[in-house]
Amino acid sequence: MTMSERRSILLAAVALFVLTALSWGLAHAELGRSETLVALAIAAVKASVVAITFMEIGRAALGPRIVGIVTLSFIGLLCLGLSADVSLR
Amino acid sequence: MTPEDIYRDRATRDHALRFGMWIFLGSETLLFAGLFGLYTAYRAQYPAEFSAAIQHNTEWIGSINTLVLITSSVFVAIAVHAIRGDNRRLCLGALGAAMTLGLVFLGLKAFEYAQHFAEGIAPGHHYTSLELPSLGANRFFTIYYAMTALHALHVIAGLAILAWLARRVARRRTTAAHHVGLELGGLYWHLVDIVWIFLWPLLYLTA
Numbered sequence: 001m002t003m004s005e006r007r008s009i010l011l012a013a014v015a016l017f018v019l020t021a022l023s024w025g026l027a028h029a030e031l032g033r034s035e036t037l038v039a040l041a042i043a044a045v046k047a048s049v050v051a052i053t054f055m056e057i058g059r060a061a062l063g064p065r066i067v068g069i070v071t072l073s074f075i076g077l078l079c080l081g082l083s084a085d086v087s088l089r
Numbered sequence: 090m091t092p093e094d095i096y097r098d099r100a101t102r103d104h105a106l107r108f109g110m111w112i113f114l115g116s117e118t119l120l121f122a123g124l125f126g127l128y129t130a131y132r133a134q135y136p137a138e139f140s141a142a143i144q145h146n147t148e149w150i151g152s153i154n155t156l157v158l159i160t161s162s163v164f165v166a167i168a169v170h171a172i173r174g175d176n177r178r179l180c181l182g183a184l185g186a187a188m189t190l191g192l193v194f195l196g197l198k199a200f201e202y203a204q205h206f207a208e209g210i211a212p213g214h215h216y217t218s219l220e221l222p223s224l225g226a227n228r229f230f231t232i233y234y235a236m237t238a239l240h241a242l243h244v245i246a247g248l249a250i251l252a253w254l255a256r257r258v259a260r261r262r263t264t265a266a267h268h269v270g271l272e273l274g275g276l277y278w279h280l281v282d283i284v285w286i287f288l289w290p291l292l293y294l295t296a
Contacts, residue, residue, distance in 0.1 A: 001170040001179070009170065013163045020155055027294035039290035047283045054166040054279045061104060064111035071115040075122045082126050086133040 012053035019046050103269040110273045114280050117243075121284050124236050128291060131228045138225020143296040145221055146233070150201045151293035154194050155285065161190035162282040165251070165275045175265035177258060184255040187278065191248045198241055205230070233292055240288060243281050250274045 023042045031038060051057045057068055096102035132139045168183035209217035212234040216227040254274045257263040263271050 001167070001174045001176065005170045009163060009166050012166075013159075016159045016163075017156070020152075020159065023290055023294060024152060027290070027296075036290075036295040039295045040287070043287045043290055046286045050162060050279050050283050050286070054162055055276055060107065060111070063104075063108040067108075067111045067115045071118050074119055078122055078126050082129050086130065089133075 008053055012049050015049050016046055019049075099267070106269055106273060110276055114276060117280060118284075121236070121239070124232070124239070125287065125291070128232050128236065131225075131232055135223070135225025135228055138221075138223045139229050140296045141223075142221055142226040142229035142233075143293065145226075146293050147201050147204065148293045150197050151289050154197050155289045157190050157194045157197070158282045158285050161187040161194070162279050164190070165278045169268070169272055169275045172258060172263060172268045172271055173265060177261070180258050180271075181255060184251055184258065188248055188251050188255070191244055191251070195241060195244060195248075198237065236288060237292070240281070240284055243284070247274075247278045247281050250277060 019042050023039055026038055026042070027035065051068075057065060096105065164183045164187040168180045168187065171177075171179035171183055205211070209219065210221075210230050211217070212231045213227075216230060218226065218230075251274060254263065254271050257270065
């Protein structure tokens with residue numbers, strides 16, 4: 001393992017632990033209605049750290065990256081549909 | 090027909106394997122996305138009941154399990170980088186640590202389930218909790234069991250995969266020159282971690 005690889009894994013680990021602590025802290029900070037959105041935003045950042053640093057999606061070939069984009073697009077469609085359903089009840 | 094008959098060289102085969110794994114991971118993500126969607130719909134319908142149920146959930150177990158899975162993901166990443174550098178010992182040690190943490194996760198989950206069952210918190214029609222008797226709380230814990238049990242099944246499968254990969258590393262069948270299997274197993278484990286990253290706040294924190 002090169003020094004650069006060690007550093008990137010270490011930085012990613014520290015970032016994940018810090019973000020986890022931030023999530024926990026903000027959950028007890030009485031943010032009101034934005035609490036869930038903030039928690040999900042932090043989770044998305046953590047997931048991105050795992051995907052980019054550990055799963056190396058940035059270095060993957062075009063095919064896997066297209067799979068990632070398509071998957072996220074379908075999730076986006078699901079969210080749109082859910083929002084429409086919930087708001088029109 | 091052998092892989093050598095299908096692919097012109099190992100690099101092409103490895104590319105196909107990685108692509109196939111990413112497609113599988115995409116399908117697994119959509120599987121969980123459906124459950125997250127169901128959670129969202131129920132939460133919109135029973136906001137107060139979900140809030141009460143989340144507050145009742147065992148936050149310390151969920152939080153420790155989050156740290157456990159993140160750390161195991163770190164070890165899997167170390168294992169992959171170690172085998173690339175031909176460091177078999179470090180790779181095996183890291184895989185061992187990752188698997189141990191996976192077992193810790195499952196142990197805590199089992200303890201948590203046992204606690205819930207003792208309180209009458211069970212899925213669907215078996216729900217008999219007197220502390221949270223509402224239909225909304227029942228819905229929360231039913232979707233909680235569906236999501237966490239499905240996730241736990243993925244952890245169990247991941248542990249089996251890591252164990253098999255560790256055996257291959259130990260027998261020198263996975264090496265610095267040929268380790269795409271370890272990379273793919275690592276990808277699967279990281280997805281299991283990502284799913285929990287989103288489960289944790291929704292099931293334990295955001296009351």
